[in-house]
Amino acid sequence: MYDSKEIITCPACGKQMKKVNLADMNSSIDICLDGCGGIFFNNYELEKICKNEKNIEEIENLLKDKVFEEVDSSKTRTCPECGIPMLKHFTSEKQTVEIDECYDCGSKFLDYGELQAFINEFPNERERRASFAKHFLKAVSFEKTHIKDDNF
Ligand SMILES: [Zn+2]
Numbered sequence: 754m755y756d757s758k759e760i761i762t763c764p765a766c767g768k769q770m771k772k773v774n775l776a777d778m779n780s781s782i783d784i785c786l787d788g789c790g791g792i793f794f795n796n797y798e799l800e801k802i803c804k805n806e807k808n809i810e811e812i813e814n815l816l817k818d819k820v821f822e823e824v825d826s827s828k829t830r831t832c833p834e835c836g837i838p839m840l841k842h843f844t845s846e847k848q849t850v851e852i853d854e855c856y857d858c859g860s861k862f863l864d865y866g867e868l869q870a871f872i873n874e875f876p877n878e879r880e881r882r883a884s885f886a887k888h889f890l891k892a893v894s895f896e897k898t899h900i901k902d903d904n905f
Pocket residue numbers: 763764765766767768785788789790791
């Protein structure tokens with residue numbers, strides 16, 4: 754089973770990440786508020802978050818008007834949960850956003866700005882979900898998660 758540690762060290766800049774509970778979610782995400790502004794989503798949190806615009810707004814509010822450390826997004830990151838290298842992959846055919854993903858635990862790391870870029874790739878919710886399902890969810894070890902894909 755997936756076991757979340759209390760404090761996560763940012764895979765991009767090494768700072769301690771802050772746990773943030775989103776109003777609409779039962780679980781929390783980790784944001785690198787004192788470092789690079791990256792966001793760590795464990796297991797299926799990214800999928801849950803993207804189903805609700807309010808969550809995205811909330812994250813964006815936390816990140817806006819802040820200056821973050823610049824990091825090299827081409828570097829290989831290490832999963833803070835498993836200690837293994839995360840793999841980079843594009844989230845859609847447009848190939849504008851490349852995120853880091855741990856193929857062991859299914860966690861994803863998005864650099865600062867990548868969440869918005871990810872959202873912006875798709876002109877509407879329906880298209881985003883369709884592409885998300887096609888190019889993204891299938892790339893993760895789907896059976897390890899407990900997502901019901903009735904929304905897709
Ligand atoms: Zn960071």
